[in-house]
Amino acid sequence: xxxxxxxxxxxxxxxxxxxxxxxxxxxxxxxxxxxxxxxxxxxxxxxxxxxxxxxxxxxxxxxxxxxxxxxxxxxxxxxxxxxxxxxxxxxxxxxxxxxxxxxxxxxxxxxxxxxxxxxxxxxxxxxxxxxxxxxxxxxxxxxxxxxxxxxxxxxxxxxxxxxxxxxxxxxxxxxxxxxxxxxxxxxxxxxxxxxxxxxxxxxxxxxxxxxxxxxxxxxxxxxxxxxxxxxxxxxxxxxxxxxxxxxxxxxxxxxxxxxxxxxxxxxxxxxxxxxxxxxxxxxxxxxxxxxxxxxxxxxxxxxxxxxxxxxxxxxxxxxxxxxxxxxxxxxxxxxxxxxxxxxxxxxxxxxxxxxxxxxxxxxxxxxxxxxxxxxxxxxxxxxxxxxxxxxxxxxx
Amino acid sequence: xxxxxxxxxxxxxxxxxxxxxxxxxxxxxxxxxxxxxxxxxxxxxxxxxxxxxxxxxxxxxxxxxxxxxxxxxxxxxxxxxxxxxxxxxxxxxxxxxxxxxxxxxxxxxxxxxxxxxxxxxxxxxxxxxxxxxxxxxxxxxxxxxxxxxxxxxxxxxxxxxxxxxxxxxxxxxxxxxxxxxxxxxxxxxxxxxx
Numbered sequence: 001x002x003x004x005x006x007x008x009x010x011x012x013x014x015x016x017x018x019x020x021x022x023x024x025x026x027x028x029x030x031x032x033x034x035x036x037x038x039x040x041x042x043x044x045x046x047x048x049x050x051x052x053x054x055x056x057x058x059x060x061x062x063x064x065x066x067x068x069x070x071x072x073x074x075x076x077x078x079x080x081x082x083x084x085x086x087x088x089x090x091x092x093x094x095x096x097x098x099x100x101x102x103x104x105x106x107x108x109x110x111x112x113x114x115x116x117x118x119x120x121x122x123x124x125x126x127x128x129x130x131x132x133x134x135x136x137x138x139x140x141x142x143x144x145x146x147x148x149x150x151x152x153x154x155x156x157x158x159x160x161x162x163x164x165x166x167x168x169x170x171x172x173x174x175x176x177x178x179x180x181x182x183x184x185x186x187x188x189x190x191x192x193x194x195x196x197x198x199x200x201x202x203x204x205x206x207x208x209x210x211x212x213x214x215x216x217x218x219x220x221x222x223x224x225x226x227x228x229x230x231x232x233x234x235x236x237x238x239x240x241x242x243x244x245x246x247x248x249x250x251x252x253x254x255x256x257x258x259x260x261x262x263x264x265x266x267x268x269x270x271x272x273x274x275x276x277x278x279x280x281x282x283x284x285x286x287x288x289x290x291x292x293x294x295x296x297x298x299x300x301x302x303x304x305x306x307x308x309x310x311x312x313x314x315x316x317x318x319x320x321x322x323x324x325x326x327x328x329x330x331x332x333x334x335x336x337x338x339x340x341x342x343x344x345x346x347x348x349x350x351x352x353x354x355x356x357x358x359x360x361x362x363x364x365x366x367x368x369x370x371x372x373x374x375x376x377x378x379x380x381x382x383x384x385x386x387x388x389x390x391x392x393x394x395x396x
Numbered sequence: 397x398x399x400x401x402x403x404x405x406x407x408x409x410x411x412x413x414x415x416x417x418x419x420x421x422x423x424x425x426x427x428x429x430x431x432x433x434x435x436x437x438x439x440x441x442x443x444x445x446x447x448x449x450x451x452x453x454x455x456x457x458x459x460x461x462x463x464x465x466x467x468x469x470x471x472x473x474x475x476x477x478x479x480x481x482x483x484x485x486x487x488x489x490x491x492x493x494x495x496x497x498x499x500x501x502x503x504x505x506x507x508x509x510x511x512x513x514x515x516x517x518x519x520x521x522x523x524x525x526x527x528x529x530x531x532x533x534x535x536x537x538x539x540x541x542x543x544x545x546x547x548x549x550x551x552x553x554x555x556x557x558x559x560x561x562x563x564x565x566x567x568x569x570x571x572x573x574x575x576x577x578x579x580x581x582x583x584x585x586x587x588x589x590x
Contacts (some may be wrong), residue, residue: 041454044462136463163463165456
């Protein structure tokens, strides 16, 4: 079979695993693709190279396609989110100094209690808290704001969110340049090991099913190359499904550790894939459910309602129209192409393309093609839910 | 007209920073500041109020700069030059050369263009010099490894230098590998056995 070469940009994080597995275990070759993975130095560089057609596909932070389509940051380019590559997988951590101050308020770290943790955070000091995220258009920043803005003692002036490249996060915490951070693995684990940081929450404790990375491609390119997009979706869905089978985890860790694409040791990859997170040096790992998911619970489906949730945050930040933003976001999240790609496979697909985000408190059976689909839970820590069919946001 | 523009260059490599600085000064721009990292960006943006910021496309600090330029409420809000569709060829050229630039909103294109063009030219030259230097260093280090491998073979098998090299080359050809790879494997194995 003649293979077609496609180039995909990525950042060397644990959650780029579906790309590496698709290449190394030949899921891409089986779909007729010669998948070339091209490492990028920053999210901005990845974005620009995608916009200018230097790469065909990209491993992107889930808000990036919507932000680019809305013309926020960089050159306005219509970019589609073809599928979700991973959900969750981020951690929130604090400096050793802030940890001491928070403990002095009587707080102790369970790595699972957003409300009591944010209360302790604002009670610990009256200083403005400087928080690092990897990029302005990131789920990290959206989760932090969702969480902290509802905390007792919160005021917009109490926090300052800045961008720090993930590989520099540990150093910034050690130097006192940051009090807190939200980052994807392995950089949270690295901050614990190198900077005596404490991890206080997994991203999943703020939103249990937060789309973290998506597969992006330029809309104009997608229109010209629908076959390549469908092949890529199938290859990556197979890789994601392989990754989510627990018996494959040890092999996955060693493939990722040996891969020239990631250049990380085993011990930096292991916590994210096993969900065994060491939150502080010298302590036993804490088992975290749904820490990072690649496939289960219909994780790869690009729900339009997820796009709308992201869009509402972006339009609020930049004073744009909610309605226009949701329209753009719904068009970005290509449920149609995802369905087409998997139509002839045994992968189950939901009947709906939107859901009420945050409404499933427990795993819930939903209407699907094969009738085997169980979704969720997708709860927000506050119990809020978002119904984008309704004219206004509902909160219970 | 040149002197009116304030240019900020973010570049941690000192010699590279000097190169860019020199090129801009030669081009007639005097008000150029160099910053090693974007960490102190916010403060220097307020102090210096630059019209154009130049940064290596591969510099991870770009994301920090991106955030600062988005949330900054100062009047001198820099925006990515890529917003301007009027000159896509130049933007393409900049990206290919590994350069990204942020310019203040509303600044006229004819004032920016010469700066970017000068920077693109110098970026290309630096990249070429660096890849030549890397290639030269690599060649030198490869030769040392091959010499050590030859030395090991000469001692172990009591053969001449030419025979040692022929043996390395034949092994490489038979196995479909490079001579340097065979030599490296031999040197590593010999070190382990010592």
